[in-house]
Amino acid sequence: MTRFLLRRTGSAVVLVLVLTAVVFVLQAVSPGDPVKAYLGNNASPAAIAAQRQALGLNDPLPVQYFHYIVHALQGNLGMSLRTRRPVMADLHDFLPATVELVAVAFVLALLLGSLYAVSGSLRWPGGAFFRGPLLVLATAPPFLLALGGIILFYAQLQVLPAAGRGVDSTGPSGFVLIDSILGGDATEFVAGVQHLVLPAVILSIAPSISIGRILRSSLDSTLASDYVRTARSKGLRPIVVLGKHVVRNSLGPGLSMAGLQLGFMFAGVVVVEQVFSWPGIGNYLAASIPTSDFPAIAGVTLVLGIIYIVANALVDVLQALADPRLNA
Amino acid sequence: MSATDEKAPAASIANLTVALTRDGVRAEVLRGVDLKIQRGEIVGLVGESGSGKSVLALALMGLLPSSSRPETTGTITIAGTDMIDGSAEQIRAVRRHELGVIFQDPMTSLNPTMRVGRQITEATGDKAESLRLMSAVGIQDAALRFTVYPHELSGGLRQRIMAAIASAGRPSLIIADEPTTALDVTVQAQVLDLLRQLRDEFGCSVVLITHDLAVAAQIADRIAVLYAGRIAELGPADVVLREPTHPYTVGLLNSRLALDTPRDTVLQTLRPETATVAERMRGCAYSSRCPLADDTCRAQQPPLLAVDGSGAVDGSEHVRACWRDAATVRELALTRSDAPRILVSGSSTESAAPAVVVEGVHQRFVVRSGGRKREVHALRGIDLTIGAGEAVSIVGESGSGKSTLLRAIAGLVPVTSGRVDVARGGAQMVFQDAGSSLTPWLSVGEILGERLLPLRLGKTETAARVTTALEAIGLPASVSRVRPADLSGGQRQRVALARATMIPPAVLLCDEPTSALDASLAASVLNLIRGMREELSMTVLFVTHDLSVARLMGDRVVVMTEGRIVEDGTADQVIHHPEHPYTRSLLASVPEIEAVR
Structure with a gap:
């Protein structure tokens, strides 16, 4: 198991290095001049030349790449051309909102997906009344769902808010739900939940179908397997057969799909954040692209890439834990 | 063992009919099966694929797959419980306390992600008992093997693990469904010995399901020959094997390949099935393949009667379902068909270059x-x-x-x-x-035609060659339009x-x-x-x-x-x-x- 973990960590590190190389090239070829971002447009040519030298921009590219990695490791991702602040500081402000939204949506996707799979495989009566609407909703693009959700729940029913996180989170974690619990503030918690519900549900629907369908087909084949027949022949109760023999052996494909979907959710969050004015990196990214703010774009890319790689490495580890044949 | 009457059979099946629906087609897989399995006896249930023997095993456990919508009439009684109409709770209790099962493929029949010790303990409920059973079924170093996964064991050991699970809780009946088919011959002999040993030590009955008469012959006390969902012949093993009185049993015995089968004649085979399902339902199901069949056989289904003509059937004597008298069938067994001789040796030409x-x-x-690489040296210097x-x-x-x-x-x-x-x-x-x-x-014609592509024969010539090739293997030309699945x-x-x-x-x-x-x-x-x-x-x-x-x-x-x-x-x-x-x-x-x- 330790060998497997080391190998998996090793390959994740290689992937991150490749990713930083891509991001570095993106920055190096970007039209903006980081020096002007530091000094402002009115700086003298001499000052600019000195600053270039100081920033190492006259060094050969490989040396610059090395410095870029060293800086990234120290938490320095350069200056944003648009906000004129360090990209790291921007990410620190905007990332928690996105992580909170995606995390809640991901948990929802897992729950809905599992419900979809189990209700189908075990032929729960009435399960079709859940799976049908979910399938229909998943065919609509997220922005349409978001607009429809706002019209229905905000404009018509007036039960949910339409924009923002409900609070200006200044707490220690940056997550509204966690900060409000830490601060013992019930009103803030309720407001946080109310603001989260609609975007999170909309973000979770398409991934829940992907996860649910994969999980259902692997549940079906596990239920038909010889060892499940053996478990039944032992006279075990159906719930024990399900819990101890069926679920664990069916998790593999579902876990893979969940890892992939988590990555897609971070990418797809841009649209949902725009519609709901969610103060996260999706919105930050959307503002950075028109102004060609490459340091900011590169920073967001790097962070999302790392999250994606870590999530999938985690999935591999979970799969190895679920199936001893993978690390024999 | 439950406290039921010691003389009651371990399981009794009466007039059991099971219909399953597969791919939208409903078919009676078992038709009026009567069988009593006495305490402590080993019954060999022999039949070809499609005879219904595995369905009988599943019915005994109350595990007929719900996906094929089973319709069952008749009764199966085990330890006083009705395995067909009993409550799910009762049937599960019988599975837990009275039945043990060994399936064909021990690799797929054990949960790949659960340590074997836990899988046994699920049935025994107690680790010490599991270890004792593991030793009892001949697993050495039981304590070490307790914590391994199935894929870390050999086929023979896996089947012993299945045997340990099957014998948990001292079952009154062990059902072994082709327990040796997936195993090597040397391991097969060990597993059969183990089954006999389980019977001797625990006093349980065993139903041994197999397609191979010789496997049943090794350990069975009685043999039941199943054909198209009905019992064709049933009796003490040595009697059925030595004096078969059903033409199907005779055919099975004659087509079996043994170490003394003549090498220089065409091997004996049963006639291929030519009758439709409807025709088979009318008379004796075997009549279309039987060399002795007459009009009675084709018109009426023969009842299962004692061979000695005593009439009453109480389960211990030799019974058969055949209209023709036993003497005629015995003759069939003794006269080996006059199979044409074929040349099997001497065709090698020494002078030509080796192939x-x-x-x-x-x-x-x-x-x-996973993490480790292992080298397998599969061939070690072959000349x-x-x-x-x-x-x-x-x-x-x-x-x-x-x-x-x-x-x-x-x-x-x-x-x-x-x-x-x-x-x-x-x-x-x-x-x-x-x-x-x-x-x-691809259709059969396309699969065969593909081989002729390098010859660039053209459509008609290719089709003609395909037809010739099909004739050579004894299939009609119409097969070329059919896909392999059919x-x-x-x-x-x-x-x-x-x-x-x-x-x-x-x-x-x-x-x-x-x-x-x-x-x-x-x-x-x-x-x-x-x-x-x-x-x-x-x-x-x-x-x-x-x-x-x-x-x-x-x-x-x-x-x-x-x-x-x-x-x-x-x-x-x-x-x-x-x-x-x-x-x-x-x-x-x-x-x-x-x-x-």
Whole structure:
């Protein structure tokens, strides 16, 4: 198991290095001049030349790449051309909102997906009344769902808010739900939940179908397997057969799909954040692209890439834990 | 054991009829089966695939698959519980306390992600008891093996784990569904011994389901022969085997390949089924294949009656369902059909260049399992020369390297070192599983026509050649429009054979082509290969795990174990005067029916 973990960590590190190389090239070829971002447009040519030298921009590219990695490791991702602040500081402000939204949506996707799979495989009566609407909703693009959700729940029913996180989170974690619990503030918690519900549900629907369908087909084949027949022949109760023999052996494909979907959710969050004015990196990214703010774009890319790689490495580890044949 | 009457049978099945719906077609799989399994007896339930024997096993456990919408009438009573209409709770209690099961494939029948100790303990409820059972079924170092996963054990050990699960809680009945079919012969003998030992020590009854009469002959007290969902013949094992009174039993016994089957005649087979399902439902189901069938047989279903004419059936005597009198059937058993002689040796031409030369071949694979790499040395220095026109059998157990050698000769895998030469014309291969070696979405005609592509024959000529090839394997030309999935297992294997021999290769390589087929079907495919060999004077290399098949298919028999050839000689030499201890141990494990015929 330790060998497997080391190998998996090793390959994740290689992937991150490749990713930083891509991001570095993106920055190096970007039209903006980081020096002007530091000094402002009115700086003298001499000052600019000195600053270039100081920033190492006259060094050969490989040396610059090395410095870029060293800086990234120290938490320095350069200056944003648009906000004129360090990209790291921007990410620190905007990332928690996105992580909170995606995390809640991901948990929802897992729950809905599992419900979809189990209700189908075990032929729960009435399960079709859940799976049908979910399938229909998943065919609509997220922005349409978001607009429809706002019209229905905000404009018509007036039960949910339409924009923002409900609070200006200044707490220690940056997550509204966690900060409000830490601060013992019930009103803030309720407001946080109310603001989260609609975007999170909309973000979770398409991934829940992907996860649910994969999980259902692997549940079906596990239920038909010889060892499940053996478990039944032992006279075990159906719930024990399900819990101890069926679920664990069916998790593999579902876990893979969940890892992939988590990555897609971070990418797809841009649209949902725009519609709901969610103060996260999706919105930050959307503002950075028109102004060609490459340091900011590169920073967001790097962070999302790392999250994606870590999530999938985690999935591999979970799969190895679920199936001893993978690390024999 | 429950506190029921000691004299009550372990299980009693009365007038059991089961209909299953598969692919939208409803069919009666069992039709009026009556069977009492007495305490402490071993009943061998013998039948070909499709006879309903596995469905009977599932019905006994109350585990008929709900996906095939079973409709059941009649009764199954185990320990006073109705296994058909009883509550789910009651049936589960019977499974837990009264029944044990051993399935065919111990690899797929054990949960791959659960340690074997836990799987046993699920049934015993107690670790100490599990360890005791593991020792009782012959697992050494039980404490060490307790924490391993199934894939870390050999096939034989896995089946012992299944046996430990089956014997948990001192069941009154153990159901073993083809428990040895997936295992090597030497392991098969051990598992059969184990079943007998479980009966002797725990006093439980055993239902042993098998397609091989000889396997049942090893340990069964009584044998029930099942045909098309009905019991054809039932009686004490030695009586049924020595004095069979149903033509089907006789046919099964005659088509069985043994170490003394004559090598120079066409192998005996049962007639192929020609009747439609509706016709079979009317009279005796076997009538369309029976050499003795008359009008009564075709019109009325025969009742199951005592052979000695005593009428009453209480379960212990010899009964059969046949209209013809026992003496006539006995004659059928004694007169071996006048099978035409065929030439099986001497076709090898010494002067011609050899068809296959294998010199100093080594084959190493790197097996990657999770983090670790492991090297498997599958072939360890093989030297083998096969003359043109020669027929050679390679025998060995799983893991001996016999299939790897065949693949190396076929050129499917490059060898690590050494030399493999095949004469002009190349090698063609027939695989064990014909179903998966034929492309499912192509028609038989397209599959066969594909082989002719390099000849650039044109449409009509190709079609004509395909028809000829189908005729040669005994299939009508209309089969060329059919897809492989619509053919039976035997027909598929014939098509695979036609594909391999349409353009005669320098050597025909056969990798266990009959091991998935019923005895009679296997014999007919073997006949076909032998006939083709004679006709086309083809070189044949036949890989099998079955010594009696090896003897029939090869003038020369080569024995392999652990990647080496340990014996190489004429068929008679190897079978009757084996020199290597491994060959002797293989021969000793072959199940035989003694003194029949």
